[in-house]
Amino acid sequence: GAVVSQHPSWVICKSGTSVKIECRSLDFQATTMFWYRQFPKQSLMLMATSNEGSKATYEQGVEKDKFLINHASLTLSTLTVTSAHPEDSSFYICSARDGVWGGDTQYFGPGTRLTVL
Amino acid sequence: AQTVTQSQPEMSVQEAETVTLSCTYDTSESDYYLFWYKQPPSRQMILVIRQEAYKQQNATENRFSVNFQKAAKSFSLKISDSQLGDAAMYFCALGGQGGSEKLVFGKGTKLTVNP
Numbered sequence: 001g002a003v004v005s006q007h008p009s010w011v012i013c014k015s016g017t018s019v020k021i022e023c024r025s026l027d028f029q030a031t032t033m034f035w036y037r038q039f040p041k042q043s044l045m046l047m048a049t050s051n052e053g054s055k056a057t058y059e060q061g062v063e064k065d066k067f068l069i070n071h072a073s074l075t076l077s078t079l080t081v082t083s084a085h086p087e088d089s090s091f092y093i094c095s096a097r098d099g100v101w102g103g104d105t106q107y108f109g110p111g112t113r114l115t116v117l
Numbered sequence: 118a119q120t121v122t123q124s125q126p127e128m129s130v131q132e133a134e135t136v137t138l139s140c141t142y143d144t145s146e147s148d149y150y151l152f153w154y155k156q157p158p159s160r161q162m163i164l165v166i167r168q169e170a171y172k173q174q175n176a177t178e179n180r181f182s183v184n185f186q187k188a189a190k191s192f193s194l195k196i197s198d199s200q201l202g203d204a205a206m207y208f209c210a211l212g213g214q215g216g217s218e219k220l221v222f223g224k225g226t227k228l229t230v231n232p
Contacts, residue, residue: 034219034220038160042224042225043208043222043223043224043225044162044208044222046219046220049219091160093160093162095162095220104150104212104213104218105150105152105164105167106212106220107164108154108161108162108163110159110160110161111160111161
């Protein structure tokens with residue numbers, strides 16, 4: 001149980017284009033999902049917290065208009081990187097909290113590697 | 118502010134031996150959760166073990182156990198009978214109560230298992 005998927009696992013795009021990353025909880029309902037960014041050999045940096053049906057809460061320094069988060073259902077959250085630039089290249093990881101049975105444990109997706117040319 | 122400190126950037130252990138990874142934290146909350154996550158080269162974050170702060174008994178999951186010292190704000194992970202597959206980055210994380218509470222991660226400890 002408690003499986004989280006991410007799609008795509010790897011994406012290359014041109015500078016100026018937008019990229020959407022999906023995060024799905026496959027076998028549980030996730031009232032809250034989190035989006036992280038991880039640079040090589042570093043820890044995870046929380047970008048935003050999203051609750052189903054409401055606006056995401058962004059961490060300080062994260063551009064809301066650049067990283068659009070939508071949590072339209074209890075099993076799906078999306079992160080859209082708008083007008084991507086090379087400095088947005090990174091590893092993006094989502095996590096989901098099982099609000100019914102999982103207590104406060106976050107389960108992580110496998111991550112998405114974004115390369116912006 | 119909540120903080121998590123992992124003072125060992127790298128550790129190594131011989132296969133079948135035991136290793137302990139250190140973690141200290143700071144929080145003003147009375148109720149919270151502590152986690153150890155493993156990140157192998159695939160970069161998939163895997164939950165290793167979870168501890169509720171209100172529980173005095175140390176959590177155990179097969180070869181993994183913790184030494185939770187609440188007063189000292191210490192939460193170390195012991196890996197017994199180390200296996201090659203245990204090689205990974207290990208992150209200690211602190212979480213508050215409630216659905217939207219964030220996880221605060223330490224910087225991680227890279228564990229190498231030598232055959």
